[in-house]
Amino acid sequence: MSGTPSASVGVFGIPYDALLWILERWSDLLSILGEQFGIEMLRYGFMHRAFLVGILIAVMAPLIGTFLVHRQLALIGDALAHTAFAGVAVGLFVNSVFGTGISPYLSAVVIAMLAALAIELISEVTDAYNDVSMAIVLSTGFALGAVLISLNAGGLAVGINQYLFGNLSTVTNENAVLLLTLFAVIALVVGVTYKQLLYVTFDETAARVAGISVPWYNRVMSMLTAMVVVGAMQIMGVILVAAMLVVPVAGAAQIARSFREALLASVILAELAVLLGITLSFQYETTAGGTIVLVAVGIYIIAVLFGKVQSSEDPVTETGAVVDEQSAD
Amino acid sequence: MTDIYVDDVSFGYTAAPVVENISFGVDSGEYVGIVGPNGSGKSTLLQLILGLYEPDAGSIELLDHPAEAFADRERIGYVAQDVTENTKEMPITVAEVVLMGRFPHAGFGRITSADRERAQEALRTVDIEHLADRRITKLSGGQRQRTYIARALAGEAELLVLDEPTVGVDAESVEEFFELLDDLNEDGMTILLVEHDIGAVLEHTERVLCLNRELYFDGPPVEFAESDALDRAYGTNIRRDEEVTVA
Numbered sequence: 307m308s309g310t311p312s313a314s315v316g317v318f319g320i321p322y323d324a325l326l327w328i329l330e331r332w333s334d335l336l337s338i339l340g341e342q343f344g345i346e347m348l349r350y351g352f353m354h355r356a357f358l359v360g361i362l363i364a365v366m367a368p369l370i371g372t373f374l375v376h377r378q379l380a381l382i383g384d385a386l387a388h389t390a391f392a393g394v395a396v397g398l399f400v401n402s403v404f405g406t407g408i409s410p411y412l413s414a415v416v417i418a419m420l421a422a423l424a425i426e427l428i429s430e431v432t433d434a435y436n437d438v439s440m441a442i443v444l445s446t447g448f449a450l451g452a453v454l455i456s457l458n459a460g461g462l463a464v465g466i467n468q469y470l471f472g473n474l475s476t477v478t479n480e481n482a483v484l485l486l487t488l489f490a491v492i493a494l495v496v497g498v499t500y501k502q503l504l505y506v507t508f509d510e511t512a513a514r515v516a517g518i519s520v521p522w523y524n525r526v527m528s529m530l531t532a533m534v535v536v537g538a539m540q541i542m543g544v545i546l547v548a549a550m551l552v553v554p555v556a557g558a559a560q561i562a563r564s565f566r567e568a569l570l571a572s573v574i575l576a577e578l579a580v581l582l583g584i585t586l587s588f589q590y591e592t593t594a595g596g597t598i599v600l601v602a603v604g605i606y607i608i609a610v611l612f613g614k615v616q617s618s619e620d621p622v623t624e625t626g627a628v629v630d631e632q633s634a635d
Numbered sequence: 636m637t638d639i640y641v642d643d644v645s646f647g648y649t650a651a652p653v654v655e656n657i658s659f660g661v662d663s664g665e666y667v668g669i670v671g672p673n674g675s676g677k678s679t680l681l682q683l684i685l686g687l688y689e690p691d692a693g694s695i696e697l698l699d700h701p702a703e704a705f706a707d708r709e710r711i712g713y714v715a716q717d718v719t720e721n722t723k724e725m726p727i728t729v730a731e732v733v734l735m736g737r738f739p740h741a742g743f744g745r746i747t748s749a750d751r752e753r754a755q756e757a758l759r760t761v762d763i764e765h766l767a768d769r770r771i772t773k774l775s776g777g778q779r780q781r782t783y784i785a786r787a788l789a790g791e792a793e794l795l796v797l798d799e800p801t802v803g804v805d806a807e808s809v810e811e812f813f814e815l816l817d818d819l820n821e822d823g824m825t826i827l828l829v830e831h832d833i834g835a836v837l838e839h840t841e842r843v844l845c846l847n848r849e850l851y852f853d854g855p856p857v858e859f860a861e862s863d864a865l866d867r868a869y870g871t872n873i874r875r876d877e878e879v880t881v882a
């Protein structure tokens with residue numbers, strides 16, 4: 307459970323120790339909170355890690371998802387999650403054949419990022435994103451994963467559920483550190499390229515005229531998506547991970563006016579879903595991914611209703627523009 | 636000074652040329668309209684000029700640089716047909732869109748308060764300051780196109796390139812939109828306008844290019860109206876009376 311730094315993360319060296327230190331302080335903090343307020347679930351180390359991972363996922367998934375959803379690329383998350391599953395299978399396969407100790411999540415990151423690049427290259431060559439090529443990548447990934455796992459059979463197949471559906475209790479220190487790393491990379495890249503990503507998302511042609519290399523930022527965006535997907539897979543599972551990229555973002559779009567508001571709102575909605583979902587999942591011993599998604603969908607429905615009420619009460623929309631729009635029609 | 640110089644340009648997405656042997660120049664401060672039937676290569680020509688594609692033959696200079704290698708992107712403003720068709724649900728305000736005009740200036744740096752002031756000023760110029768905090772999807776077509784003009788102004792563009800900007804805009808707003816372009820041109824902005832409404836082009840521009848793969852006409856609107864270029868470019872079977880509303 308505690309996870310030893312294997313060869314695969316050894317390359318991180320000192321940063322790994324530093325991140326581990328952050329993890330321990332976080333654990334201390336939650337232990338104190340648990341004792342002070344008598345919260346039972348905070349007595350367990352695995353719950354400390356689950357909450358940390360959940361909180362980070364609820365920031366990075368909607369952050370990336372907002373850019374994807376508003377380019378109608380929501381499906382890319384699903385496609386990459388399924389190729390990440392192939393990555394997990396590759397990692398498990400290599401471990402069992404060569405007796406190595408590679409974290410399946412690390413191999414998943416690598417494979418998903420390669421797949422992300424492949425999707426971008428396909429779409430650049432064929433000049434369009436299309437459902438068909440995305441569906442082909444999605445099913446290829448899942449098929450490859452399924453075949454590799456069945457090749458190994460036996461003990462391997464037993465552990466596969468945690469990758470398909472996610473699991474709170476299997477978040478190891480090593481995995482939490484991996485997630486912290488992914489989070490740092492994503493936050494940094496989005497922080498630096500926010501303007502370019504926003505421009506490309508809103509108006510690709512105008513972005514090109516403004517001198518922004520659209521293919522390059524598309525590649526960056528899909529690589530980031532691959533990272534989010536693998537990071538979130540730990541507790542969400544392959545099948546439901548894409549929901550975190552989409553559902554909070556869709557809810558936020560109902561209530562936000564500006565793009566910045568939308569980003570903030572999607573993170574808040576996702577945090578609510580994750581914290582509530584993990585708590586319910588612990589209380590009722592339900593699967594974490596499914597519980598979180600159901601809570602997220604519930605919040606989405608509330609956001610839709612709230613958005614409707616808001617726009618019907620909003621006096622601003624009853625002036626100028628609306629009149630213009632009617633005369634335009 | 637020549638803002639745009641197109642020299643014997645041909646281009647096709649496949650082997651079939653979309654534009655062929657096109658040559659013309661646009662001087663600084665000119666207001667030029669490009670007309671032509673659907674599929675005549677008007678938009679393609681604009682994209683070539685903007686450096687989004689490289690010509691198969693010939694060369695294009697944009698503000699004294701080869702178009703495809705042109706780097707001072709903030710000097711060009713671009714307004715296309717209403718793009719919100721594709722981004723219907725995207726929550727973004729008018730102010731946020733206009734601020735994008737400052738992005739090429741800022742690069743990877745931060746947007747400063749001076750950038751915000753520029754954007755604010757641009758909103759004032761096109762007279763939509765009161766809509767700054769409105770979600771762009773809540774605007775009318777005409778208000779949206781003003782927003783895109785403001786984005787170009789915020790970027791301090793010297794050359795405004797418009798690709799059928801009035802599609803889906805109601806008649807009254809179209810008239811106001813062209814008046815705005817007239818004002819900007821008077822203040823020194825070079826304007827290159829692709830427009831399906833030939834009447835508007837004849838009324839507002841000072842020079843007309845008529846295109847259907849090749850260039851059929853290049854000259855003042857009055858001469859264009861009197862010439863047979865329109866018939867030749869469009870083919871004689873079109874109902875010309877409906878297309879041309881200004882004699």
